[in-house]
Amino acid sequence: MVVLRELIGDTLRTHRVRRGMTLREVSAKARVSLGYISEVERGQKEPSSELLAALCDALEVSLARVLRDVSVQLELAEQLATLVPDDAAKLSVPVSVG
Template sequence: MPVLRQVVGDTLRAVRMRQRRTLREVSATARVSLGYLSEVERGQKEPSSELLAAICSALDVELSELFAEVSQILRREEKLVLAGRVSLLGANSARLTPAPQVDASGATRVRAMPVAAA
C-alpha cells in the first residue's frame, strides 16, 4: 500500500514541475525552508495542514485540488494492489486470506474475511 506522505510529496513535486518552478522559488513564496520542502516532496516528512496550505498557496493550487489528485492516485494504487492479491490466488478464487493473528495467550487464529463476488 502506498504511504500517504509519499503520494502527497510526489503530487506536490509533480505540480511544481508542471509549473516549471524551482524548490527555491516555492519555498521562498511559501515561507518554508528549502530543505524541509525537499523532504516533504520526497515523502520523508509529513507536513501539517498549515504547511500544506502554504505550499498550495505558493503553487497557486487549491488544497482540495491537491487532495483530489492524491485521492485519485491512492484509489488507483489500491486497486492495483487488490488486483495483484486476487490474481495471485488464481482465476477461480477471489478470496483474500488474511495473515494468521496471535492473541494474548499465544494461540494462532485467523479472522474470517468476506468472499468477494467473482
C-alpha cells in the same frame, strides 16, 4: 502498502514542475525551508495542514485540487494492491495532474 505522505509529495512535486518552479522559488513564496519541502516531496516528511496550505498557496493551486489529485492516486494504488503481488510490483501509479 500505500504511504499517503509519498502520494502527497509526488502530487506537490508534479504541480511544482508543471508550473516551472524550483524548490528555491517555492521555499521563498511559502516561507518554508527548501530542505523541508524537498523532504515532503520525497515522502520523507508528512506535511501539516498549515504547511500543505502554504505550499498550495505558493504553487497557486487550491488545496482541494491537491487533495483530489492525491485521492485519485490513492484509489489507483489501492486497486493495484489487490493484484497479485508480483504483478503489482511491476506497475507504478502515475501522478497525472492536469
